[in-house]
Amino acid sequence: KKTALIIGGAAVVVAIAVGAYLVLGGSNSSSSVADDGPHKLTTPATVLGGEYKKADNADGADDGMTKDDLKDAEGWGVKNPKDVNAAYQSGDKSNPLAMKQITFGGVWGTIDEPEKAVDNMFAGMKKEQEKEGTKDGEFIGSPKAYTPSALDGDVLKCQEIKVKNDSSGSGAAAGPKEFTMPVCIWGDHSTLGLVMPIDFASMMAGKGSTPEAAAETAAKLRKDVREKI
Numbered sequence: 001k002k003t004a005l006i007i008g009g010a011a012v013v014v015a016i017a018v019g020a021y022l023v024l025g026g027s028n029s030s031s032s033v034a035d036d037g038p039h040k041l042t043t044p045a046t047v048l049g050g051e052y053k054k055a056d057n058a059d060g061a062d063d064g065m066t067k068d069d070l071k072d073a074e075g076w077g078v079k080n081p082k083d084v085n086a087a088y089q090s091g092d093k094s095n096p097l098a099m100k101q102i103t104f105g106g107v108w109g110t111i112d113e114p115e116k117a118v119d120n121m122f123a124g125m126k127k128e129q130e131k132e133g134t135k136d137g138e139f140i141g142s143p144k145a146y147t148p149s150a151l152d153g154d155v156l157k158c159q160e161i162k163v164k165n166d167s168s169g170s171g172a173a174a175g176p177k178e179f180t181m182p183v184c185i186w187g188d189h190s191t192l193g194l195v196m197p198i199d200f201a202s203m204m205a206g207k208g209s210t211p212e213a214a215a216e217t218a219a220k221l222r223k224d225v226r227e228k229i
Helices: 067-076 114-132 200-204 211-225
Strands: 002-007 010-015 039-041 052-054 079-090 100-110 138-145 155-164 178-187 191-199 226-228
Touching: 039 079, 039 100, 039 191, 100 211, 114 138, 114 155, 114 178, 114 191, 155 211, 178 200, 178 211, 191 200, 191 211, 211 226
Parallel strands: none
Antiparallel strands: 002 010, 039 226, 052 079, 079 100, 100 191, 138 155, 155 178, 178 191
């Protein structure tokens, strides 16, 4: 999936292979995640204490997975899979550089091995990126586990992505030639969620949120979008 961010007249394409949403299988990871019962994912109007409001499709929300994607997900090991996705924004649109955005996408159903799902979701994204080349984005290093206090013991891993900005040479407000940003994925026995926080001012300076800060945001967002069935 690609989200076009228009900042001061400079179009910055943030490319992440979320179209490969879940590639479950092939990992040897074990999971000690406790099963707290069935949950679903939602997209409330506001998250993180009301700081972020859900954007409409014109502001960056995606259309989600196709029926074929969901059918594939079931074959990969997610029983009765359903998906959600949304973009959340904070700040005033009249001052784009003061804005922040959280891109969120996830799938919920029954997941026997959460850590395996997280590992293979990252693996599938990287495989898709390698197939497409590094023109739009390149994963740096390997996913790393984080345990922010809001996580409640579940699996959460983050990895940084280096994005090249081909539009950096055009316009008075053009940004850096490249920048990095973290993407985080959590996993439990009901849900997988991908979270990509974006601070526009930091991004235009060539650096996104730190993985530690992104992990904290992802863990807090999980509490807002995960609902007991």
